[in-house]
Amino acid sequence: MTKRFSSARVPGPAFAGDTPSRRHGAAGLALALAGLALSALAHAQEPVLSQVPRYKPEYHIIGPLRIAGSPLMGMIPALMKGFEKAQPDAKLSGNFQTESEGALGMMYAGVSDVAPMGDDAKITDQMPFYNTYGYTPTEISVATGCYNMRGCLYAWAIMVNKDNPLTHLSMRQLSEIFGAQRTGGWVVGGPQHAILYTGKYAQSAKSLIRTWGQLGLKGGWARKKIQTWGYVAPGFEVSFERHVMHWSDKWNPNFREVVEEKEATADAEGGKVWSQRMYAAISKDKYAIGWGALMHVDGTCVNPDGTKCHSYPNIRILAISATADGPAIPLTAANVRNRSYPLTRDAYIYVNKPPGRALTPAVREFIRYVLSRQGQEIIRKQGIYSPLPESYIKKQLKKLD
Secondary structure, X not given: OOEEEEOOOOOOOOOOOOOOOOOOOOHHXXXXXXXXHHHHHHHOOOOOHHHOOOOOOOEEXXXXXXXXXXXXXXXXXXXHHHHHHHOOOEEEEEEOOOHHHHHHHHHHOOOOOEEEEOXXXXXXXXXXXXXXXXXXXXXXXXXXXXXXXXXXXXXXXXXXXXXXXXXXXXXHHHHHHHEOOEOOEEEEEHHHOEEEEEHHHOEOHHHOXXXXXXXXXXXXXXXXXOEEEEEOOHHHHHHHHHHHHOOOOOEOOOOEEEEOHHHOOOOHHHHXXXXXXXXXXXXXXXXXXXXXXXXHHHOOOEOOOOOEOOOOOOEEEOEEEOOOOOOOEOOOHHHHXXXXXXXXXXXXXXXXXXXXXXXXXXXXXHHHHHOOHHHHHHHHHHOOXXXXXXXXXXXXXXXXX
């Protein structure tokens, strides 16, 4: 029998008092890793909605549920409408003026119950929440970011000049190329529901990769310095820092930063840091490496003035492995959907769940709906983000308990 519940506000404040690897794989491992990649892809799960359980209410929700943050390109309003059909006595309200930047602020200010975000919540976003409640917000993935489209959490592409013989890199190698020496890294959330620093993720000076010879390239490549490029916009930069560098903000000193044109000043000086500069530079500099958007490389995006983006055929995209000896996974639409590509991004909803205590029924029911077959079907029909594989949905649902 479905339990009746009149939705309540969020809980009030509860004040509470690997050794760095040197295994830099050589380009000669390409064939072996390609075989491993095929094996890994055989076990990757493409989203199959018929495998996802349908939504069955556990509580009959009566009253308000407040949602504030990013609309995620219309996905959240569509999910709200679907939930209201499944729970007709629930009264949902949305505030999307704050976008991602204000989502957690609205929650710890006590004026919202659910915080959808188009970016990973930064430590600076989470710290005020932690200081208010004594624990970090619970992060729940509700969809997979896109493959090659603007504004939908596209997967990061690691790019080199087409003349570079390298075929793949590991996540650890990316940290050693783009990062600097560090004494540790951050653990955000986790079993302690806190924001803590640890030496577990230290990176020594000896482990840093600064020349192409350290990656196994021979001859004239061996002593050539690696020139690094990437984005500096906070949402982009923090995503890379989180997933590659354990939240560290210590970058390779030669890291050259760029932004999308709309984020640069409207003058000649702003033009010097447009992201197009990075793609053009890597097209010409065979000793450069960068991380960015595939849509800029293949020219499928549209510029702010409505013109089609320039393509850069002299750039090649590398395959990426999650571990030093793991399979190298190429960046493809299928590998983003099945989440085998390590630099795939997530669309997140953050909720206020005290450790060891249950979510309020209204919030719990909304998240259960989003992660149900009906909710994931709405995401599929939107055609921007991808629904989650059933195995990954199970991991998210465990966070509700």
